[in-house]
Amino acid sequence: MIRQWQLRAAFAARLSEMYGREVPAYTTLVDVSREVNEEVLRARGADAERLGSISRVTSERHGAIRVGTPEELRQVARVFGALGMRPVGHYDLRDTAGSALPVVSTAFRPVTGDELARNPFRVFTSLLTVDDPRFFDADLRSRLTAFLAARELFPPELLALADRAEAERELPDAAAERFLHLAVRAFELSPEPVDRAWYETLARVSAVAADIGGVRSTHINHLTPRVLDIDELYRRMTARGIEMIDTIQGPPHRPGADVLLRQTSFRALAEPRAMRAPDGRVTRGSLRVRFGEVEARGIALTREGRARYDRGEPLPGTEHELAVQGLGFFTYHVVPDRPSDGGRPPADIGALLGQGWVRAEPIVYEDFLPRSAAGIFQSNLSDRGSRNSGLASDAYDAAWLAGAVGREVLDPFALYERQRARSLAEVADALGIAID
Numbered sequence: 001m002i003r004q005w006q007l008r009a010a011f012a013a014r015l016s017e018m019y020g021r022e023v024p025a026y027t028t029l030v031d032v033s034r035e036v037n038e039e040v041l042r043a044r045g046a047d048a049e050r051l052g053s054i055s056r057v058t059s060e061r062h063g064a065i066r067v068g069t070p071e072e073l074r075q076v077a078r079v080f081g082a083l084g085m086r087p088v089g090h091y092d093l094r095d096t097a098g099s100a101l102p103v104v105s106t107a108f109r110p111v112t113g114d115e116l117a118r119n120p121f122r123v124f125t126s127l128l129t130v131d132d133p134r135f136f137d138a139d140l141r142s143r144l145t146a147f148l149a150a151r152e153l154f155p156p157e158l159l160a161l162a163d164r165a166e167a168e169r170e171l172p173d174a175a176a177e178r179f180l181h182l183a184v185r186a187f188e189l190s191p192e193p194v195d196r197a198w199y200e201t202l203a204r205v206s207a208v209a210a211d212i213g214g215v216r217s218t219h220i221n222h223l224t225p226r227v228l229d230i231d232e233l234y235r236r237m238t239a240r241g242i243e244m245i246d247t248i249q250g251p252p253h254r255p256g257a258d259v260l261l262r263q264t265s266f267r268a269l270a271e272p273r274a275m276r277a278p279d280g281r282v283t284r285g286s287l288r289v290r291f292g293e294v295e296a297r298g299i300a301l302t303r304e305g306r307a308r309y310d311r312g313e314p315l316p317g318t319e320h321e322l323a324v325q326g327l328g329f330f331t332y333h334v335v336p337d338r339p340s341d342g343g344r345p346p347a348d349i350g351a352l353l354g355q356g357w358v359r360a361e362p363i364v365y366e367d368f369l370p371r372s373a374a375g376i377f378q379s380n381l382s383d384r385g386s387r388n389s390g391l392a393s394d395a396y397d398a399a400w401l402a403g404a405v406g407r408e409v410l411d412p413f414a415l416y417e418r419q420r421a422r423s424l425a426e427v428a429d430a431l432g433i434a435i436d
């Protein structure tokens, strides 16, 4: 039997193998990431593993896919549900940082500490906002809706195996093999010729619209390794002649107390694609749809910490201050060998930390940042597309997304808070106190 987390790990590894074969610059990115991680580990020792073991970090990836309809999103949720990944977070990229991208997104990922430690594979998943009149007029909307309704992204056999894996949380070896084969294939770039006129019609609205609705399949558009020193990675990729985007997105490096997520990428490379002309003739063309990205992860921030970050306010520069000011998420653990001074443990977490009763371990940020996501999308669009004026339809909020995906869309803050609260309850229990 292959258990759910083993399926997830195997899927991530096979996807990585497929992507490396098809997008060679990705292999360079993975090699350089590994090189940097090994050096950081040698230089910083155990400290380098404070936000995840080196084995977790080395195999850690996130991917991104884009789909066209709620029905397709529900199928995606079944495929990832098989792998123990649930939808977390709602990202509306239609107005983030003025980006005007016709998508709303969520991320499928494991949600418990144990499952994340086993394999934290996650997929940023975007859904085209077909009904937003700022992007699609009535005529284009109806053509797009018809086109999307007629395609099949995931074969029924894959979905049936997925449902079984999700229900039973494991699959027999042969079924697991079949599931992995079909699942990886569903995210490969299809060799089917692209209808050039239709693709270009959508590209006039947005390159993202064309990438999603201009073809009859979906594909992983990037796969992102995790690196322990992204500034060093950036220098080395540039030195190897790979042209990276101008910046590293997200918060600046904060020695000893990195927070949230820092990301950078190289632009999609032109790949040969078969194109079908209106007269039916197939010619060779090229499209830029697959790119490379790398990321460094830091400490998850509480709502208050995050609000400060979003307002551009400085955050304290140490883990300790992030913890005692309630700005970062930590789990708390009783220090087993604290020398006894006859005193009773205090009921306040700051005092417990200060007096050496407990230590705090940072919770790593497992999610995404809308502004960075918009930047990553944007860096891969050759033009900004067109947009009609008019008000945003206020649909596509978190509740709408939950309805579309047919599952609860989990709140990232609530997940971190649950981990924190559980550890505090254990501390209280072990010390025989109530913590306020």
Ligand code: OOG
Pocket (backbone or CB within 6 Å): 063, 064, 065, 066, 124, 126, 221, 263, 293, 368, 369, 372, 373, 374, 376, 377
């Ligand atoms: C997704 C871009 C967002 C990230 O890491 O923020 C993303 C996409 O291009 O489809 O992957």
Ligand code: NI
Pocket (backbone or CB within 6 Å): 062, 063, 064, 124, 222, 224, 293, 376
């Ligand atoms: Ni990404």
